[in-house]
Amino acid sequence: MPPSELVLDSAGAVYHLGLQPEEIADKIIVVGDPGRVAKISNKFDSVEHKVSKREFVTHTGYIGNERITVLSTGIGVDNIDIVMNELDALRNIDLTTRMAKGKLNPLKIIRLGTCGALSRDIPVGSFIQSNYAIGLDGVMHFYGCAYEEDELELTRKFMEHVNWNIDGLRPYAIRGSATLSAYFQEGFFQGITATACGFYGPQGRQLRLPLAMQNLNDAMSNFTYNDLAMANYEMESSALFGLGSALGHECTTVCAVIANRLRNEFLKDYQPAIDQLIDKVLEAFTTH
Ligand code: R1P
Numbered sequence: 001m002p003p004s005e006l007v008l009d010s011a012g013a014v015y016h017l018g019l020q021p022e023e024i025a026d027k028i029i030v031v032g033d034p035g036r037v038a039k040i041s042n043k044f045d046s047v048e049h050k051v052s053k054r055e056f057v058t059h060t061g062y063i064g065n066e067r068i069t070v071l072s073t074g075i076g077v078d079n080i081d082i083v084m085n086e087l088d089a090l091r092n093i094d095l096t097t098r099m100a101k102g103k104l105n106p107l108k109i110i111r112l113g114t115c116g117a118l119s120r121d122i123p124v125g126s127f128i129q130s131n132y133a134i135g136l137d138g139v140m141h142f143y144g145c146a147y148e149e150d151e152l153e154l155t156r157k158f159m160e161h162v163n164w165n166i167d168g169l170r171p172y173a174i175r176g177s178a179t180l181s182a183y184f185q186e187g188f189f190q191g192i193t194a195t196a197c198g199f200y201g202p203q204g205r206q207l208r209l210p211l212a213m214q215n216l217n218d219a220m221s222n223f224t225y226n227d228l229a230m231a232n233y234e235m236e237s238s239a240l241f242g243l244g245s246a247l248g249h250e251c252t253t254v255c256a257v258i259a260n261r262l263r264n265e266f267l268k269d270y271q272p273a274i275d276q277l278i279d280k281v282l283e284a285f286t287t288h
């Protein structure tokens with residue numbers, strides 16, 4: 001892999017994350033907000049690496065014998081393309097020879113985020129676990145990856161149900177890791193997550209500009225697939241699940257609900273909900 005494709009800095013670290021292979025654990029928590037990283041690593045017994053570059057802040061440490069990395073991705077699926085490719089390179093490419101390693105070294109990645117609920121019945125302050133993500137973005141269209149039957153069926157039924165008519169943007173559904181989902185059953189709403197490529201128009205927020213699809217959120221709010229309802233909007237899970245499963249890593253997303261789009265509510269003080277979610281994720285990673 002030439003230097004233009006696998007980009008390393010002068011210290012040999014991957015270009016955007018600034019990390020060396022030994023600085024990441026097998027268990028990784030990704031968060032959007034760089035300020036959330038220290039909130040999580042403050043709960044570690046010890047922190048052995050702290051690396052910070054642009055919006056990508058990484059802390060790796062231990063809780064008991066469990067080595068865990070927490071890493072901020074910043075906002076959006078475009079950043080997830082960078083994060084997933086560079087994390088995978090750290091694990092599965094020999095950065096000295098620039099060759100893929102013979103044996104796959106899988107990662108377990110849990111995204112711990114915030115989201116907006118798409119059901120009146122999911123209150124702000126509660127938690128959602130994403131069984132599928134529907135990408136309303138384009139990242140996975142640039143990769144030649146195959147989709148599973150259920151993913152193709154979900155995409156088709158979703159597009160029919162909402163009467164999708166945004167030219168040039170084709171939604172795509174991707175399943176998350178069943179193994180990691182199993183950690184987040186009790187106390188979590190389960191459902192399908194819409195990954196938007198923006199916070200305002202792409203999530204149906206109308207400030208001063210008209211929307212291309214006026215009633216998209218109402219249509220999404222009563223969509224179901226195999227007993228799973230459309231649950232929420234956020235901005236990273238489609239590329240996380242898509243690149244994760246294509247590269248051989250286990251990924252899921254759990255979010256604190258800070259907005260309810262059907263009830264027009266926003267939870268301004270959402271830190272207590274995030275604190276509870278941090279405890280749940282750390283418990284999952286230290287007991288499995
Ligand atoms: C938008 O405000 C951001 O919040 C959500 C969205 O996915 C997007 O990144 O997640 P985080 O709180 O993890 O950033």
Ligand code: URA
Pocket residue numbers: 114115116117199203233234235258259
């Ligand atoms: N994050 C989002 O992407 N949307 C919301 O409504 C809230 C958090």
